Amino acid sequence: MTPFDYTRATDTADALHQGAITGTAYLGGGTNLVDLMRETVARPERLVDVSGFPATIEETEDGGLLIGAAVRNTALAEHRAVRMRYPLLSRAILAGASAQIRNMATVGGNLLQRTRCTYFYDTEGSRCNKRQPGSGCDAREGFNRIHAVLGASDACFATHPSDMCVALAALDATVHVDSSAGARTIPFADFHRLPDDQPDRDTSLDPGELVTAVALPPLPSGTRSTYRKVRDRASYAFALVSVGAALKMEGDRIKDVRIAFGGVAHKPWRATKAEAALRDGRATHQLFLEAAAAEFAEARPLRDNAFKPTLASRTLAAVLEELTTGDAA
Incomplete structure:
Protein backbone atom coordinates (compact mmCIF):
# COMPACT_ATOMS: atom_id res chain seq x y z
CA MET A 1 0.00 0.00 0.00
CA THR A 2 1.29 3.43 -0.96
CA PRO A 3 1.74 5.81 2.02
CA PHE A 4 -0.98 8.44 2.43
CA ASP A 5 -2.13 11.20 4.77
CA TYR A 6 -5.33 10.73 6.75
CA THR A 7 -7.71 13.30 8.22
CA ARG A 8 -11.25 13.18 9.58
CA ALA A 9 -13.66 15.86 8.36
CA THR A 10 -15.79 17.59 10.98
CA ASP A 11 -18.64 18.48 8.60
CA THR A 12 -19.45 18.81 4.89
CA ALA A 13 -17.82 22.22 4.55
CA ASP A 14 -14.61 20.90 6.10
CA ALA A 15 -14.69 17.81 3.85
CA LEU A 16 -15.13 19.93 0.71
CA HIS A 17 -12.31 22.25 1.73
CA GLN A 18 -9.94 19.32 2.21
CA GLY A 19 -11.28 17.42 -0.81
CA ALA A 20 -10.35 20.29 -3.12
CA ILE A 21 -6.68 19.30 -2.75
CA THR A 22 -5.43 17.27 -5.71
CA GLY A 23 -4.85 13.60 -4.91
CA THR A 24 -7.54 13.44 -2.20
CA ALA A 25 -10.17 10.70 -1.89
CA TYR A 26 -13.17 10.58 0.44
CA LEU A 27 -13.35 7.59 2.77
CA GLY A 28 -16.69 6.11 3.91
CA GLY A 29 -16.76 2.52 5.12
CA GLY A 30 -13.67 1.72 3.06
CA THR A 31 -14.91 -1.71 2.00
CA ASN A 32 -13.86 -1.14 -1.63
CA LEU A 33 -11.42 1.77 -1.49
CA VAL A 34 -9.12 0.13 1.07
CA ASP A 35 -9.01 -3.06 -1.02
CA LEU A 36 -8.04 -1.00 -4.07
CA MET A 37 -5.32 0.72 -2.07
CA ARG A 38 -3.93 -2.58 -0.79
CA GLU A 39 -3.69 -3.82 -4.37
CA THR A 40 -2.15 -0.46 -5.42
CA VAL A 41 -4.94 0.01 -7.96
CA ALA A 42 -5.90 3.23 -6.15
CA ARG A 43 -3.13 5.45 -4.83
CA PRO A 44 -4.66 8.52 -3.19
CA GLU A 45 -2.18 10.82 -1.51
CA ARG A 46 -4.72 11.79 1.14
CA LEU A 47 -7.89 10.33 2.64
CA VAL A 48 -10.63 12.51 4.11
CA ASP A 49 -12.82 10.39 6.39
CA VAL A 50 -16.52 11.28 6.08
CA SER A 51 -17.89 8.13 7.72
CA GLY A 52 -18.87 9.99 10.89
CA PHE A 53 -21.35 12.30 9.18
CA PRO A 54 -25.03 12.10 10.27
CA ALA A 55 -26.56 8.85 9.01
CA THR A 56 -30.17 9.91 8.58
CA ILE A 57 -33.14 8.60 6.59
CA GLU A 58 -35.83 11.26 6.32
CA GLU A 59 -39.31 11.47 4.87
CA THR A 60 -39.68 13.99 2.04
CA GLU A 61 -42.69 16.21 1.39
CA ASP A 62 -43.72 14.23 -1.69
CA GLY A 63 -43.78 10.93 0.24
CA GLY A 64 -40.32 9.71 -0.76
CA LEU A 65 -37.14 9.25 1.28
CA LEU A 66 -33.89 11.20 1.57
CA ILE A 67 -31.05 8.85 2.52
CA GLY A 68 -27.82 10.29 3.90
CA ALA A 69 -24.62 9.13 2.20
CA ALA A 70 -23.19 7.94 5.54
CA VAL A 71 -26.08 5.52 6.19
CA ARG A 72 -24.75 1.98 6.50
CA ASN A 73 -26.11 -0.58 4.07
CA THR A 74 -27.51 -2.79 6.83
CA ALA A 75 -29.36 0.13 8.40
CA LEU A 76 -30.90 1.05 5.06
CA ALA A 77 -32.01 -2.51 4.30
CA GLU A 78 -33.59 -2.84 7.75
CA HIS A 79 -35.33 0.55 7.81
CA ARG A 80 -39.09 0.08 8.13
CA ALA A 81 -40.01 2.55 5.38
CA VAL A 82 -37.59 0.88 2.97
CA ARG A 83 -38.87 -2.63 3.73
CA MET A 84 -42.51 -1.57 3.44
CA ARG A 85 -42.37 0.82 0.45
CA TYR A 86 -39.21 -0.20 -1.42
CA PRO A 87 -38.71 -3.95 -0.83
CA LEU A 88 -36.75 -4.03 -4.08
CA LEU A 89 -34.03 -1.93 -2.45
CA SER A 90 -33.96 -3.90 0.79
CA ARG A 91 -33.64 -7.21 -1.06
CA ALA A 92 -30.92 -5.89 -3.34
CA ILE A 93 -28.79 -4.76 -0.41
CA GLY A 108 -22.26 6.92 -0.74
CA GLY A 109 -19.43 4.41 -0.94
CA ASN A 110 -21.66 1.82 -2.57
CA LEU A 111 -22.37 4.22 -5.41
CA LEU A 112 -18.65 4.70 -5.98
CA GLN A 113 -17.39 1.12 -5.80
CA ARG A 127 -3.39 -4.44 -19.40
CA CYS A 128 -6.41 -2.41 -18.31
CA ASN A 129 -7.65 0.82 -19.85
CA LYS A 130 -9.71 1.54 -16.75
CA ARG A 131 -6.64 1.41 -14.54
CA GLN A 132 -4.19 2.85 -17.09
CA PRO A 133 -5.87 4.55 -20.06
CA GLY A 134 -4.36 3.59 -23.39
CA SER A 135 -2.69 0.41 -22.17
CA GLY A 136 -5.25 -1.99 -23.70
CA CYS A 137 -7.90 -4.40 -22.40
CA ASP A 138 -6.90 -8.00 -21.71
CA ALA A 139 -10.50 -8.93 -20.88
CA ARG A 140 -11.45 -8.61 -24.53
CA ARG A 145 -17.42 -14.75 -18.48
CA ILE A 146 -18.49 -12.03 -16.02
CA HIS A 147 -18.15 -9.13 -18.44
CA ALA A 148 -20.56 -6.78 -20.16
CA VAL A 149 -22.85 -7.56 -23.09
CA LEU A 150 -24.52 -4.13 -23.25
CA ALA A 169 -31.65 2.76 -11.01
CA ALA A 170 -35.03 1.02 -11.20
CA LEU A 171 -36.46 3.37 -8.57
CA ASP A 172 -35.51 6.58 -10.41
CA ALA A 173 -33.34 7.75 -7.54
CA THR A 174 -31.55 11.11 -7.54
CA VAL A 175 -28.02 11.63 -6.20
CA HIS A 176 -27.28 14.80 -4.20
CA VAL A 177 -23.70 16.04 -4.40
CA ASP A 178 -21.88 19.06 -3.05
CA SER A 179 -18.61 20.83 -3.85
CA SER A 180 -16.86 24.14 -3.36
CA ALA A 181 -18.69 25.30 -6.51
CA GLY A 182 -22.08 24.52 -4.99
CA ALA A 183 -24.60 21.70 -4.64
CA ARG A 184 -26.34 19.88 -7.49
CA THR A 185 -28.50 16.82 -8.09
CA ILE A 186 -27.84 14.08 -10.65
CA GLN A 198 -12.86 7.25 -21.07
CA PRO A 199 -13.14 3.90 -19.26
CA ASP A 200 -11.19 5.26 -16.29
CA ARG A 201 -14.15 7.54 -15.41
CA ASP A 202 -16.87 5.56 -13.64
CA THR A 203 -19.20 8.43 -12.72
CA SER A 204 -20.16 11.94 -13.76
CA LEU A 205 -18.72 13.42 -10.55
CA ASP A 206 -16.29 16.28 -10.93
CA PRO A 207 -13.04 16.35 -8.91
CA GLY A 208 -13.70 17.28 -5.28
CA GLU A 209 -17.45 16.57 -5.39
CA LEU A 210 -18.90 14.68 -2.44
CA VAL A 211 -22.04 12.53 -2.49
CA THR A 212 -24.23 13.77 0.37
CA ALA A 213 -27.53 11.91 -0.07
CA VAL A 214 -29.73 9.78 -2.31
CA ALA A 215 -33.39 10.70 -2.83
CA LEU A 216 -36.09 8.14 -3.61
CA PRO A 217 -39.36 9.35 -5.18
CA PRO A 218 -42.61 7.76 -4.00
CA LEU A 219 -43.86 4.76 -5.95
CA PRO A 220 -47.45 4.73 -7.24
CA SER A 221 -49.90 3.15 -4.83
CA GLY A 222 -50.23 -0.58 -5.43
CA THR A 223 -46.75 -0.99 -6.91
CA ARG A 224 -45.02 -4.30 -6.28
CA SER A 225 -41.27 -4.62 -6.47
CA THR A 226 -38.55 -7.24 -6.07
CA TYR A 227 -34.92 -8.06 -6.84
CA ARG A 228 -33.46 -11.31 -8.12
CA LYS A 229 -29.75 -12.12 -8.36
CA VAL A 230 -28.26 -15.01 -10.32
CA ARG A 231 -24.75 -15.95 -9.25
CA ASP A 232 -22.35 -18.88 -9.16
CA ARG A 233 -22.83 -19.59 -5.46
CA ALA A 234 -25.49 -18.79 -2.89
CA SER A 235 -23.60 -16.15 -0.91
CA TYR A 236 -20.89 -13.51 -1.25
CA ALA A 237 -20.68 -13.62 -5.04
CA PHE A 238 -21.20 -10.90 -7.62
CA ALA A 239 -24.09 -11.19 -10.03
CA LEU A 240 -23.78 -12.90 -13.37
CA VAL A 241 -27.15 -11.28 -13.99
CA SER A 242 -29.56 -9.48 -11.68
CA VAL A 243 -32.95 -7.88 -12.19
CA GLY A 244 -34.61 -5.16 -10.14
CA ALA A 245 -38.21 -4.40 -11.06
CA ALA A 246 -41.19 -2.41 -9.81
CA LEU A 247 -44.58 -2.92 -11.42
CA LYS A 248 -48.17 -1.71 -11.05
CA MET A 249 -51.07 -3.61 -12.60
CA GLU A 250 -54.47 -2.32 -13.73
CA GLY A 251 -56.61 -5.38 -14.25
CA ASP A 252 -54.58 -7.76 -16.40
CA ARG A 253 -52.54 -4.96 -17.97
CA ARG A 258 -39.47 0.10 -14.00
CA ILE A 259 -36.67 -2.39 -14.71
CA ALA A 260 -32.92 -2.38 -14.24
CA PHE A 261 -30.33 -5.08 -14.88
CA GLY A 262 -27.07 -5.76 -13.07
CA GLY A 263 -24.11 -7.81 -14.28
CA VAL A 264 -24.64 -6.94 -17.96
CA ALA A 265 -23.09 -3.49 -18.38
CA HIS A 266 -20.51 -1.00 -17.17
CA LYS A 267 -23.26 0.72 -15.16
CA PRO A 268 -26.60 -0.36 -13.68
CA TRP A 269 -28.61 -0.82 -16.86
CA ARG A 270 -32.04 0.81 -16.99
CA ALA A 271 -34.11 -1.33 -19.37
CA THR A 272 -36.08 1.39 -21.16
CA LYS A 273 -36.74 -0.71 -24.28
CA ALA A 274 -38.18 -3.55 -22.21
CA GLU A 275 -40.28 -1.08 -20.22
CA ALA A 276 -41.71 0.42 -23.42
CA ALA A 277 -42.60 -3.03 -24.73
CA LEU A 278 -44.37 -3.95 -21.48
CA ARG A 279 -46.23 -0.74 -20.68
CA ASP A 280 -50.01 -1.02 -21.26
CA GLY A 281 -49.58 -4.62 -22.42
CA ARG A 282 -51.43 -7.67 -21.16
CA ALA A 283 -49.22 -9.58 -18.73
CA THR A 284 -48.24 -12.82 -20.48
CA HIS A 285 -45.09 -14.90 -20.52
CA GLN A 286 -44.75 -14.25 -24.26
CA LEU A 287 -44.85 -10.49 -23.72
CA PHE A 288 -42.17 -10.78 -21.03
CA LEU A 289 -39.86 -12.64 -23.41
CA GLU A 290 -40.53 -10.15 -26.21
CA ALA A 291 -39.69 -7.27 -23.89
CA ALA A 292 -36.41 -8.93 -22.93
CA ALA A 293 -35.61 -9.58 -26.59
CA ALA A 294 -36.12 -5.88 -27.35
CA GLU A 295 -33.69 -4.93 -24.59
CA PHE A 296 -30.95 -7.36 -25.64
CA ALA A 297 -31.33 -6.96 -29.42
CA GLU A 298 -28.07 -4.96 -29.53
CA ALA A 299 -26.12 -7.13 -27.06
CA ARG A 300 -22.47 -7.77 -27.93
CA PRO A 301 -21.45 -10.95 -26.10
CA LEU A 302 -17.82 -11.97 -25.81
CA ARG A 303 -16.44 -15.49 -26.15
CA ASP A 304 -17.24 -16.64 -22.61
CA ASN A 305 -20.47 -14.74 -21.80
CA ALA A 306 -22.77 -15.46 -24.73
CA PHE A 307 -25.16 -17.06 -22.23
CA LYS A 308 -25.92 -13.73 -20.55
CA PRO A 309 -28.69 -12.40 -22.84
CA THR A 310 -30.61 -15.66 -22.50
CA LEU A 311 -30.03 -15.85 -18.75
CA ALA A 312 -31.08 -12.21 -18.30
CA SER A 313 -34.20 -12.70 -20.44
CA ARG A 314 -35.32 -15.75 -18.48
CA THR A 315 -34.59 -14.02 -15.18
CA LEU A 316 -36.63 -11.00 -16.22
CA ALA A 317 -39.54 -13.23 -17.27
CA ALA A 318 -39.44 -15.03 -13.91
CA VAL A 319 -39.39 -11.72 -11.99
CA LEU A 320 -42.32 -10.34 -13.99
CA GLU A 321 -44.29 -13.56 -13.44
CA GLU A 322 -43.72 -13.13 -9.73
CA LEU A 323 -44.82 -9.50 -9.74
CA THR A 324 -47.88 -9.91 -11.95
CA THR A 325 -49.22 -12.91 -10.03
CA GLY A 326 -48.98 -11.07 -6.72
CA ASP A 327 -46.31 -13.26 -5.15
CA ALA A 328 -43.97 -10.31 -4.56
CA ALA A 329 -44.32 -7.47 -2.06
Whole structure:
Protein backbone atom coordinates (compact mmCIF):
# COMPACT_ATOMS: atom_id res chain seq x y z
CA MET A 1 0.00 0.00 0.00
CA THR A 2 1.29 3.43 -0.96
CA PRO A 3 1.74 5.81 2.02
CA PHE A 4 -0.98 8.44 2.43
CA ASP A 5 -2.13 11.20 4.77
CA TYR A 6 -5.33 10.73 6.75
CA THR A 7 -7.71 13.30 8.22
CA ARG A 8 -11.25 13.18 9.58
CA ALA A 9 -13.66 15.86 8.36
CA THR A 10 -15.79 17.59 10.98
CA ASP A 11 -18.64 18.48 8.60
CA THR A 12 -19.45 18.81 4.89
CA ALA A 13 -17.82 22.22 4.55
CA ASP A 14 -14.61 20.90 6.10
CA ALA A 15 -14.69 17.81 3.85
CA LEU A 16 -15.13 19.93 0.71
CA HIS A 17 -12.31 22.25 1.73
CA GLN A 18 -9.94 19.32 2.21
CA GLY A 19 -11.28 17.42 -0.81
CA ALA A 20 -10.35 20.29 -3.12
CA ILE A 21 -6.68 19.30 -2.75
CA THR A 22 -5.43 17.27 -5.71
CA GLY A 23 -4.85 13.60 -4.91
CA THR A 24 -7.54 13.44 -2.20
CA ALA A 25 -10.17 10.70 -1.89
CA TYR A 26 -13.17 10.58 0.44
CA LEU A 27 -13.35 7.59 2.77
CA GLY A 28 -16.69 6.11 3.91
CA GLY A 29 -16.76 2.52 5.12
CA GLY A 30 -13.67 1.72 3.06
CA THR A 31 -14.91 -1.71 2.00
CA ASN A 32 -13.86 -1.14 -1.63
CA LEU A 33 -11.42 1.77 -1.49
CA VAL A 34 -9.12 0.13 1.07
CA ASP A 35 -9.01 -3.06 -1.02
CA LEU A 36 -8.04 -1.00 -4.07
CA MET A 37 -5.32 0.72 -2.07
CA ARG A 38 -3.93 -2.58 -0.79
CA GLU A 39 -3.69 -3.82 -4.37
CA THR A 40 -2.15 -0.46 -5.42
CA VAL A 41 -4.94 0.01 -7.96
CA ALA A 42 -5.90 3.23 -6.15
CA ARG A 43 -3.13 5.45 -4.83
CA PRO A 44 -4.66 8.52 -3.19
CA GLU A 45 -2.18 10.82 -1.51
CA ARG A 46 -4.72 11.79 1.14
CA LEU A 47 -7.89 10.33 2.64
CA VAL A 48 -10.63 12.51 4.11
CA ASP A 49 -12.82 10.39 6.39
CA VAL A 50 -16.52 11.28 6.08
CA SER A 51 -17.89 8.13 7.72
CA GLY A 52 -18.87 9.99 10.89
CA PHE A 53 -21.35 12.30 9.18
CA PRO A 54 -25.03 12.10 10.27
CA ALA A 55 -26.56 8.85 9.01
CA THR A 56 -30.17 9.91 8.58
CA ILE A 57 -33.14 8.60 6.59
CA GLU A 58 -35.83 11.26 6.32
CA GLU A 59 -39.31 11.47 4.87
CA THR A 60 -39.68 13.99 2.04
CA GLU A 61 -42.69 16.21 1.39
CA ASP A 62 -43.72 14.23 -1.69
CA GLY A 63 -43.78 10.93 0.24
CA GLY A 64 -40.32 9.71 -0.76
CA LEU A 65 -37.14 9.25 1.28
CA LEU A 66 -33.89 11.20 1.57
CA ILE A 67 -31.05 8.85 2.52
CA GLY A 68 -27.82 10.29 3.90
CA ALA A 69 -24.62 9.13 2.20
CA ALA A 70 -23.19 7.94 5.54
CA VAL A 71 -26.08 5.52 6.19
CA ARG A 72 -24.75 1.98 6.50
CA ASN A 73 -26.11 -0.58 4.07
CA THR A 74 -27.51 -2.79 6.83
CA ALA A 75 -29.36 0.13 8.40
CA LEU A 76 -30.90 1.05 5.06
CA ALA A 77 -32.01 -2.51 4.30
CA GLU A 78 -33.59 -2.84 7.75
CA HIS A 79 -35.33 0.55 7.81
CA ARG A 80 -39.09 0.08 8.13
CA ALA A 81 -40.01 2.55 5.38
CA VAL A 82 -37.59 0.88 2.97
CA ARG A 83 -38.87 -2.63 3.73
CA MET A 84 -42.51 -1.57 3.44
CA ARG A 85 -42.37 0.82 0.45
CA TYR A 86 -39.21 -0.20 -1.42
CA PRO A 87 -38.71 -3.95 -0.83
CA LEU A 88 -36.75 -4.03 -4.08
CA LEU A 89 -34.03 -1.93 -2.45
CA SER A 90 -33.96 -3.90 0.79
CA ARG A 91 -33.64 -7.21 -1.06
CA ALA A 92 -30.92 -5.89 -3.34
CA ILE A 93 -28.79 -4.76 -0.41
CA LEU A 94 -29.23 -8.06 1.44
CA ALA A 95 -28.20 -9.94 -1.71
CA GLY A 96 -24.83 -8.19 -1.71
CA ALA A 97 -21.61 -9.05 0.11
CA SER A 98 -21.52 -10.41 3.65
CA ALA A 99 -23.25 -9.13 6.79
CA GLN A 100 -19.93 -7.79 8.08
CA ILE A 101 -19.32 -5.76 4.91
CA ARG A 102 -22.91 -4.49 4.83
CA ASN A 103 -22.45 -3.30 8.42
CA MET A 104 -19.46 -1.19 7.35
CA ALA A 105 -20.36 -0.09 3.83
CA THR A 106 -22.05 3.27 3.33
CA VAL A 107 -24.62 4.35 0.76
CA GLY A 108 -22.26 6.92 -0.74
CA GLY A 109 -19.43 4.41 -0.94
CA ASN A 110 -21.66 1.82 -2.57
CA LEU A 111 -22.37 4.22 -5.41
CA LEU A 112 -18.65 4.70 -5.98
CA GLN A 113 -17.39 1.12 -5.80
CA ARG A 114 -15.39 0.03 -8.80
CA THR A 115 -15.53 -3.03 -11.04
CA ARG A 116 -14.40 -6.45 -9.84
CA CYS A 117 -12.80 -7.26 -13.22
CA THR A 118 -9.78 -9.53 -12.61
CA TYR A 119 -7.66 -7.60 -15.08
CA PHE A 120 -8.44 -4.31 -13.34
CA TYR A 121 -7.02 -5.70 -10.09
CA ASP A 122 -3.96 -7.33 -11.67
CA THR A 123 -1.54 -4.42 -11.61
CA GLU A 124 1.53 -6.52 -12.42
CA GLY A 125 0.49 -8.76 -15.29
CA SER A 126 -2.54 -7.33 -17.11
CA ARG A 127 -3.39 -4.44 -19.40
CA CYS A 128 -6.41 -2.41 -18.31
CA ASN A 129 -7.65 0.82 -19.85
CA LYS A 130 -9.71 1.54 -16.75
CA ARG A 131 -6.64 1.41 -14.54
CA GLN A 132 -4.19 2.85 -17.09
CA PRO A 133 -5.87 4.55 -20.06
CA GLY A 134 -4.36 3.59 -23.39
CA SER A 135 -2.69 0.41 -22.17
CA GLY A 136 -5.25 -1.99 -23.70
CA CYS A 137 -7.90 -4.40 -22.40
CA ASP A 138 -6.90 -8.00 -21.71
CA ALA A 139 -10.50 -8.93 -20.88
CA ARG A 140 -11.45 -8.61 -24.53
CA GLU A 141 -9.60 -11.80 -25.51
CA GLY A 142 -9.10 -13.19 -22.01
CA PHE A 143 -11.46 -14.89 -19.55
CA ASN A 144 -14.55 -12.71 -19.90
CA ARG A 145 -17.42 -14.75 -18.48
CA ILE A 146 -18.49 -12.03 -16.02
CA HIS A 147 -18.15 -9.13 -18.44
CA ALA A 148 -20.56 -6.78 -20.16
CA VAL A 149 -22.85 -7.56 -23.09
CA LEU A 150 -24.52 -4.13 -23.25
CA GLY A 151 -23.03 -0.63 -23.45
CA ALA A 152 -19.41 -1.74 -23.66
CA SER A 153 -16.75 -0.16 -25.84
CA ASP A 154 -13.63 -1.71 -27.34
CA ALA A 155 -11.73 0.02 -24.53
CA CYS A 156 -13.54 -1.69 -21.64
CA PHE A 157 -15.96 -4.57 -21.03
CA ALA A 158 -16.07 -4.39 -17.23
CA THR A 159 -19.36 -4.61 -15.32
CA HIS A 160 -20.57 -2.58 -12.37
CA PRO A 161 -20.62 -4.75 -9.21
CA SER A 162 -23.30 -3.11 -7.04
CA ASP A 163 -26.64 -4.73 -6.21
CA MET A 164 -27.96 -1.65 -4.42
CA CYS A 165 -27.31 0.55 -7.45
CA VAL A 166 -29.44 -1.70 -9.67
CA ALA A 167 -32.37 -1.11 -7.33
CA LEU A 168 -31.72 2.64 -7.21
CA ALA A 169 -31.65 2.76 -11.01
CA ALA A 170 -35.03 1.02 -11.20
CA LEU A 171 -36.46 3.37 -8.57
CA ASP A 172 -35.51 6.58 -10.41
CA ALA A 173 -33.34 7.75 -7.54
CA THR A 174 -31.55 11.11 -7.54
CA VAL A 175 -28.02 11.63 -6.20
CA HIS A 176 -27.28 14.80 -4.20
CA VAL A 177 -23.70 16.04 -4.40
CA ASP A 178 -21.88 19.06 -3.05
CA SER A 179 -18.61 20.83 -3.85
CA SER A 180 -16.86 24.14 -3.36
CA ALA A 181 -18.69 25.30 -6.51
CA GLY A 182 -22.08 24.52 -4.99
CA ALA A 183 -24.60 21.70 -4.64
CA ARG A 184 -26.34 19.88 -7.49
CA THR A 185 -28.50 16.82 -8.09
CA ILE A 186 -27.84 14.08 -10.65
CA PRO A 187 -30.51 11.68 -11.94
CA PHE A 188 -29.35 8.18 -11.12
CA ALA A 189 -29.43 7.17 -14.79
CA ASP A 190 -26.77 9.84 -15.45
CA PHE A 191 -24.61 9.24 -12.37
CA HIS A 192 -22.66 6.25 -13.69
CA ARG A 193 -20.98 6.39 -17.12
CA LEU A 194 -20.55 3.92 -19.93
CA PRO A 195 -16.87 3.44 -20.83
CA ASP A 196 -16.87 5.04 -24.32
CA ASP A 197 -13.36 6.46 -24.79
CA GLN A 198 -12.86 7.25 -21.07
CA PRO A 199 -13.14 3.90 -19.26
CA ASP A 200 -11.19 5.26 -16.29
CA ARG A 201 -14.15 7.54 -15.41
CA ASP A 202 -16.87 5.56 -13.64
CA THR A 203 -19.20 8.43 -12.72
CA SER A 204 -20.16 11.94 -13.76
CA LEU A 205 -18.72 13.42 -10.55
CA ASP A 206 -16.29 16.28 -10.93
CA PRO A 207 -13.04 16.35 -8.91
CA GLY A 208 -13.70 17.28 -5.28
CA GLU A 209 -17.45 16.57 -5.39
CA LEU A 210 -18.90 14.68 -2.44
CA VAL A 211 -22.04 12.53 -2.49
CA THR A 212 -24.23 13.77 0.37
CA ALA A 213 -27.53 11.91 -0.07
CA VAL A 214 -29.73 9.78 -2.31
CA ALA A 215 -33.39 10.70 -2.83
CA LEU A 216 -36.09 8.14 -3.61
CA PRO A 217 -39.36 9.35 -5.18
CA PRO A 218 -42.61 7.76 -4.00
CA LEU A 219 -43.86 4.76 -5.95
CA PRO A 220 -47.45 4.73 -7.24
CA SER A 221 -49.90 3.15 -4.83
CA GLY A 222 -50.23 -0.58 -5.43
CA THR A 223 -46.75 -0.99 -6.91
CA ARG A 224 -45.02 -4.30 -6.28
CA SER A 225 -41.27 -4.62 -6.47
CA THR A 226 -38.55 -7.24 -6.07
CA TYR A 227 -34.92 -8.06 -6.84
CA ARG A 228 -33.46 -11.31 -8.12
CA LYS A 229 -29.75 -12.12 -8.36
CA VAL A 230 -28.26 -15.01 -10.32
CA ARG A 231 -24.75 -15.95 -9.25
CA ASP A 232 -22.35 -18.88 -9.16
CA ARG A 233 -22.83 -19.59 -5.46
CA ALA A 234 -25.49 -18.79 -2.89
CA SER A 235 -23.60 -16.15 -0.91
CA TYR A 236 -20.89 -13.51 -1.25
CA ALA A 237 -20.68 -13.62 -5.04
CA PHE A 238 -21.20 -10.90 -7.62
CA ALA A 239 -24.09 -11.19 -10.03
CA LEU A 240 -23.78 -12.90 -13.37
CA VAL A 241 -27.15 -11.28 -13.99
CA SER A 242 -29.56 -9.48 -11.68
CA VAL A 243 -32.95 -7.88 -12.19
CA GLY A 244 -34.61 -5.16 -10.14
CA ALA A 245 -38.21 -4.40 -11.06
CA ALA A 246 -41.19 -2.41 -9.81
CA LEU A 247 -44.58 -2.92 -11.42
CA LYS A 248 -48.17 -1.71 -11.05
CA MET A 249 -51.07 -3.61 -12.60
CA GLU A 250 -54.47 -2.32 -13.73
CA GLY A 251 -56.61 -5.38 -14.25
CA ASP A 252 -54.58 -7.76 -16.40
CA ARG A 253 -52.54 -4.96 -17.97
CA ILE A 254 -49.25 -3.45 -16.91
CA LYS A 255 -49.90 0.17 -15.97
CA ASP A 256 -46.42 1.18 -14.79
CA VAL A 257 -43.09 -0.68 -14.87
CA ARG A 258 -39.47 0.10 -14.00
CA ILE A 259 -36.67 -2.39 -14.71
CA ALA A 260 -32.92 -2.38 -14.24
CA PHE A 261 -30.33 -5.08 -14.88
CA GLY A 262 -27.07 -5.76 -13.07
CA GLY A 263 -24.11 -7.81 -14.28
CA VAL A 264 -24.64 -6.94 -17.96
CA ALA A 265 -23.09 -3.49 -18.38
CA HIS A 266 -20.51 -1.00 -17.17
CA LYS A 267 -23.26 0.72 -15.16
CA PRO A 268 -26.60 -0.36 -13.68
CA TRP A 269 -28.61 -0.82 -16.86
CA ARG A 270 -32.04 0.81 -16.99
CA ALA A 271 -34.11 -1.33 -19.37
CA THR A 272 -36.08 1.39 -21.16
CA LYS A 273 -36.74 -0.71 -24.28
CA ALA A 274 -38.18 -3.55 -22.21
CA GLU A 275 -40.28 -1.08 -20.22
CA ALA A 276 -41.71 0.42 -23.42
CA ALA A 277 -42.60 -3.03 -24.73
CA LEU A 278 -44.37 -3.95 -21.48
CA ARG A 279 -46.23 -0.74 -20.68
CA ASP A 280 -50.01 -1.02 -21.26
CA GLY A 281 -49.58 -4.62 -22.42
CA ARG A 282 -51.43 -7.67 -21.16
CA ALA A 283 -49.22 -9.58 -18.73
CA THR A 284 -48.24 -12.82 -20.48
CA HIS A 285 -45.09 -14.90 -20.52
CA GLN A 286 -44.75 -14.25 -24.26
CA LEU A 287 -44.85 -10.49 -23.72
CA PHE A 288 -42.17 -10.78 -21.03
CA LEU A 289 -39.86 -12.64 -23.41
CA GLU A 290 -40.53 -10.15 -26.21
CA ALA A 291 -39.69 -7.27 -23.89
CA ALA A 292 -36.41 -8.93 -22.93
CA ALA A 293 -35.61 -9.58 -26.59
CA ALA A 294 -36.12 -5.88 -27.35
CA GLU A 295 -33.69 -4.93 -24.59
CA PHE A 296 -30.95 -7.36 -25.64
CA ALA A 297 -31.33 -6.96 -29.42
CA GLU A 298 -28.07 -4.96 -29.53
CA ALA A 299 -26.12 -7.13 -27.06
CA ARG A 300 -22.47 -7.77 -27.93
CA PRO A 301 -21.45 -10.95 -26.10
CA LEU A 302 -17.82 -11.97 -25.81
CA ARG A 303 -16.44 -15.49 -26.15
CA ASP A 304 -17.24 -16.64 -22.61
CA ASN A 305 -20.47 -14.74 -21.80
CA ALA A 306 -22.77 -15.46 -24.73
CA PHE A 307 -25.16 -17.06 -22.23
CA LYS A 308 -25.92 -13.73 -20.55
CA PRO A 309 -28.69 -12.40 -22.84
CA THR A 310 -30.61 -15.66 -22.50
CA LEU A 311 -30.03 -15.85 -18.75
CA ALA A 312 -31.08 -12.21 -18.30
CA SER A 313 -34.20 -12.70 -20.44
CA ARG A 314 -35.32 -15.75 -18.48
CA THR A 315 -34.59 -14.02 -15.18
CA LEU A 316 -36.63 -11.00 -16.22
CA ALA A 317 -39.54 -13.23 -17.27
CA ALA A 318 -39.44 -15.03 -13.91
CA VAL A 319 -39.39 -11.72 -11.99
CA LEU A 320 -42.32 -10.34 -13.99
CA GLU A 321 -44.29 -13.56 -13.44
CA GLU A 322 -43.72 -13.13 -9.73
CA LEU A 323 -44.82 -9.50 -9.74
CA THR A 324 -47.88 -9.91 -11.95
CA THR A 325 -49.22 -12.91 -10.03
CA GLY A 326 -48.98 -11.07 -6.72
CA ASP A 327 -46.31 -13.26 -5.15
CA ALA A 328 -43.97 -10.31 -4.56
CA ALA A 329 -44.32 -7.47 -2.06
